[in-house]
Amino acid sequence: xxxxxxxxxxxxxxxxxxxxxxxxxxxxxxxxxxxxxxxxxxxxxxxxxxxxxxxxxxxxxxxxxxxxxxxxxxxxxxxxxxxxxxxxxxxxxxxxxxxxxx
Amino acid sequence: xxxxxxxxxxxxxxxxxxxxxxxxxxxxxxxxxxxxxxxxxxxxxxxxxxxxxxxxxxxxxxxxxxxxxxxxxxxxxxxxxxxxxxxxxxxxxxxxxxxxxxxxxxxxxxxxxxxxxxxxxxxxxxxxxxxxxxxxxxxxxxxxxxxxxxxxxxxxxxxxxxxxxxxxxxxxxxxxxxxxxx
Numbered sequence: 001x002x003x004x005x006x007x008x009x010x011x012x013x014x015x016x017x018x019x020x021x022x023x024x025x026x027x028x029x030x031x032x033x034x035x036x037x038x039x040x041x042x043x044x045x046x047x048x049x050x051x052x053x054x055x056x057x058x059x060x061x062x063x064x065x066x067x068x069x070x071x072x073x074x075x076x077x078x079x080x081x082x083x084x085x086x087x088x089x090x091x092x093x094x095x096x097x098x099x100x101x102x
Numbered sequence: 103x104x105x106x107x108x109x110x111x112x113x114x115x116x117x118x119x120x121x122x123x124x125x126x127x128x129x130x131x132x133x134x135x136x137x138x139x140x141x142x143x144x145x146x147x148x149x150x151x152x153x154x155x156x157x158x159x160x161x162x163x164x165x166x167x168x169x170x171x172x173x174x175x176x177x178x179x180x181x182x183x184x185x186x187x188x189x190x191x192x193x194x195x196x197x198x199x200x201x202x203x204x205x206x207x208x209x210x211x212x213x214x215x216x217x218x219x220x221x222x223x224x225x226x227x228x229x230x231x232x233x234x235x236x237x238x239x240x241x242x243x244x245x246x247x248x249x250x251x252x253x254x255x256x257x258x259x260x261x262x263x264x265x266x267x268x269x270x271x272x273x274x275x276x277x278x279x280x281x282x283x284x
Contacts, residue, residue, distance in 0.1 A: 009150065010212035012113055016120055018205025023124035025197030028188070031175055035123050035136050038167065042143050047212060049150045053238065054216075058246035061238070062254075064155050065247065068162055069258040073265035075167050079174045080269040092178050095189065 016043030151238025
């Protein structure tokens with residue numbers, strides 16, 4: 001019974017989180033970095049749901065729902081910041097934002 | 103056999119589209135790969151009996167958030183040609199190394215702990231604990247979120263309001279003589 005094996009879902013969740021973290025580390029486009037953050041959040045959601053099912057509780061689903069709501073709000077504010085930062089610039093590149101550099 | 107094969111296809115779909123998000127040169131392709139990834143994850147959520155979360159995943163993420171991403175990509179020029187050459191090429195290797203170690207540690211801790219903790223009897227099966235009480239139904243989810251978790255649920259409404267106001271305030275345009283034009 002692989003379909004009921006939590007190790008499959010938890011391994012998938014761990015790899016998804018690692019791929020998202022790698023994307024945040026190596027990509028330089030702020031929009032793609034944001035998408036990678038969404039990947040990480042979804043990996044966490046998968047772990048929440050797996051543990052919720054494993055312990056027979058609704059709490060995992062509630063936590064996943066709250067994570068999704070916060071992710072939506074975070075995407076709105078983050079994209080607004082990205083637009084405000086990069087609309088006057090030529091390149092969409094996180095290395096362009098260095099006003100606070102000493 | 104069919105079960106294992108379909109699960110492997112599902113896992114390959116989720117992980118492959120996640121890799122597509124990371125490595126695609128075109129930002130629009132990144133967003134489209136993200137949609138594929140979110141649909142694959144919605145199927146995975148269905149396998150975990152989370153029907154409401156799977157539906158909300160498709161509606162909120164694939165329906166709203168990714169469309170928002172696509173709007174911003176088209177607003178900020180979709181061509182990747184303007185990215186300059188990387189001034190810090192070593193950062194890519196360090197990032198890959200860090201992400202790989204993070205993935206190994208997380209996979210060991212999450213999957214490995216489940217696998218080895220069950221008194222050496224191998225991995226426990228999902229749904230063995232109180233199978234009668236929990237069925238992942240929308241009714242149980244609603245009772246949990248409007249009962250025990252009512253206050254956090256109301257707080258999310260406040261967070262969404264803050265996000266709404268923040269998006270408007272961050273992008274208000276400056277008019278003549280420094281007057282703010284709303």
